[in-house]
Amino acid sequence: MRWSMLRKVVAAFVVSLGSLLLPGCDIKEVDDLNVVLALGIDQTDNGLVRVTAQIVNPAAVPSAGASESGNGATGRAFIVRVETGSSIEEAVEKFNQEVPHQMYLAHNTLVVFGNAYAQHGIERAFDYLERDRYYRRNELLVVTSGTAEDLLSASTIPDPLNAMGIRALVQQTGKMFRIANSEQQEVMQEYLSPSQAPVVSLVDLDPANHPVMKGVAVFRGAKLADTLTLDETKALAWLLENTRQVEIHLPCDGRGSNVGTTVRLIGSNTQVVPQFRKNGVSFLVTVRAEAEIERLCPYERMSEKTYKELEKKTAEYMEREIQAVVAKLQSDGVDASQFGTRLFTKNPRYWRQISQSWPDDFAKAQVTCNVRVHVFRSSLSSGTPESTVSQSGLAPPAGRGVTVP
């Protein structure tokens, strides 16, 4: 009796096992997948979307053990395939007809928008990127002034995988200020915020066909409006958020004019306060920064005066840059400085009254800067070598310019 029971249990187990095995489930072996690392989105002349997919080429991925087996280096570590369709998802779907193995998008880490597509508006991609279950919200969005296909085909030595290389490139700048690190969730947040001005990092190819971090592209709504250089991006970052490890190059007077001096902002802190006046809104931008000296003007001696002067010069420079970028944004009509959002968080009711006329108001908005820099250390040496050199063999002046007898 018990024996037959056991047989029934075994039979049920075998049947259930078979029923699980036969349809194949959703098993997808790792070697049957095309790991897509980057998607490039371009616009063709006739208005279609050209999607470039960067697929890992497992045969050529350099690994620590591959040099031994000798079958490595049979080409590049990635393959670039292109499809055209009326929409991104249609083009992506077409890959499955032309590329063996299934396209696997869960590891997509980079989406590059070509210039033409960006100018026509990237919001066409947003819904697909947000809705599809494979994409992660942390993929990096990048704009290029050429075509995405060219950028994704370029070599990013020493990183064998182009997408990883570009991502690393952008993240290195993103360490200084987050605004350069335009991940999808942040871009979407900026797109949905009252200012409606997403900022996407701009990566271009240099003449040697290597990707270069060029700055950021600012969008009006979802349409590309203008691009900012890296220096302008720094100024934009000072308007928006805290930064760290930003370097500032300043000219020198006198003998060292061809070299200049360099200050590294260890950290900066930004506060923007909207001020409501009768004739409109003005913004008070308060930046507090701490800095160390990276390089001093030649023949300069270290003294309290040097510190004070450097602090003043740095603050003036920053203020100038901030005003310049505000002027540029105002002329472009893009509120990438998120003034509208600041206004909204400060006074939502007032914002709703003026939100319709905000583009005009923003162009006329007054910005007052209050920048204060504290240079608090001189790194490893005090005076410059030029100032301490002594032909008569005297001891160098110690510390802050006091000569040792």
Added chain:
Amino acid sequence: MLFKKRGTKTKDLGNHPERIAGLVDTSYGRPDEPLPSRVEGLRAWIEAEWQHCDDLLLREVDVHGTRVLLLWIRGMVDQARVEEGVLNPVSTLPKRRTDIGHLESVLHTVHVRRVKTRQELNAAVSDGQVVLCIDGSKEALILDVSQPPGRTIEKAEIEPTILGPQEGFVENLELNIALLRKRIRSPRFKVESMRIGVYSKTNLCILYIEGITKPALVEEAHQRLRKISIDAVNDINKLRELISDAPYTLFPTSEETERPDRVVAGLLQGRIGFMLDGAPTCLKVPTQFIHFLTAAEDYYMHFTLTLFIRVLRHVAYWASLLLPSLYVALLSFNQDLMPTPLLVTVASQHRGIPFPTILEALLMMGAFEVLREAGTRLPRAVGQSVSIVGTLIVGDAAVRAGLVSPGMVIVVAGTGVASFALPAYGFVNSSRIIQFLFVGIAGLAGLVGIVVFGLIIVTHLVSLRSFGVPYMAPIAPFSWQDIKDSFFRAPWFANTKRPGQYETLDSVSNRTPAPRPPNKSHLGEGKR
């Protein structure tokens, strides 16, 4: 119905009940009979009872006209002591007429006791004692000169430690009990002896400490042992299976150890031990899951080190269960959960492997198990070369031939090493099987399957009991006091209570105050 009902078995004429009745142990179940008083009658009965037992030695001595019958089993007795302590005194008796009382007082160099019945006589002979029967007496003398063959006490080989005592149990029960008595020199340490096995009549001891162990636990042990009626119980595992709480589970609900120090520690916690004659291990009950992840060494090193080692061991246990299945699930189902660089590396490693990951895993794990089995079964000298050939040469060749990916070799080898890091051998064997189940589930349903099966395992673990004590005791019915000796070991001065789950009579095991050195300078008051 899937299967046809089986027809009744054809009648097996060889198993005819009457035929069997003629063969079963006749002394068992038959009322015990007294010994005959005449040596002739006794000798006739013994020769009939011990027919075809050529290792039985019968010796008849004439002591001044009185017939004395001596019998023992060759090889089970100490031959020198038989000569000196029995044969010499008997043959040089000065008195003309002798009786059993006189003999008993003369034979004082060996331990002597009297028996009255035939079964007692049989048992004594089987135990390797010399039986002395004298004409005219209805009693026989049992002279304890037994020295059953066996090895001497050696180092513990299954549970070796670097620090601490090194002795391990041997096959001799008396010696084993002496090893324990040496460590608990108290009359409260009880050794209750009984015989189990219809033919084997193996000596079994129940060990506990009176005043600590819950009396109901001892009673429960007695009840379970009383039910045993089997031909022979020669091994502790047989006993374990016969008295187990959950006979079908993969997880052992009783702990086997060959170290006297571990047994003593268990007894002092309020647990009981079973020792069998001929088995070099002791069975400890009740046993909890956590005991299998503690080693004797944990108690012989500083408690801070124990914390590190125990955490490592817990990680190793779960790794030995889950590592291959997680690898399979990640490679065949959940590639999105890997970091991208890892996926790229794994994909490039797995390129060109002709098997799906699940098959590759089962292949490698099967090969590993076969090698492990070969390594244990073969003679020691050959076993080493097998493991070298298996692990180094075959593994490397399989990778070079492109049959398995290097990642899989690493995972399977890592699983093996993790399982070697666990101290309890029987427990590891169960994890070897569960590991296969996990891999199978991972190949069918990926991570979801692993999670579901893991939940089933956890539920099962929580439902188990060992002699009435929850299997996951200090964790599942949580008790902070008992957790002090689980994932870590609290220092001895902080560990003052016996485990609460054993409901001991005396719950305090340690009344030592925590060491508080005086905060005084040796130079004198106020000087530093």
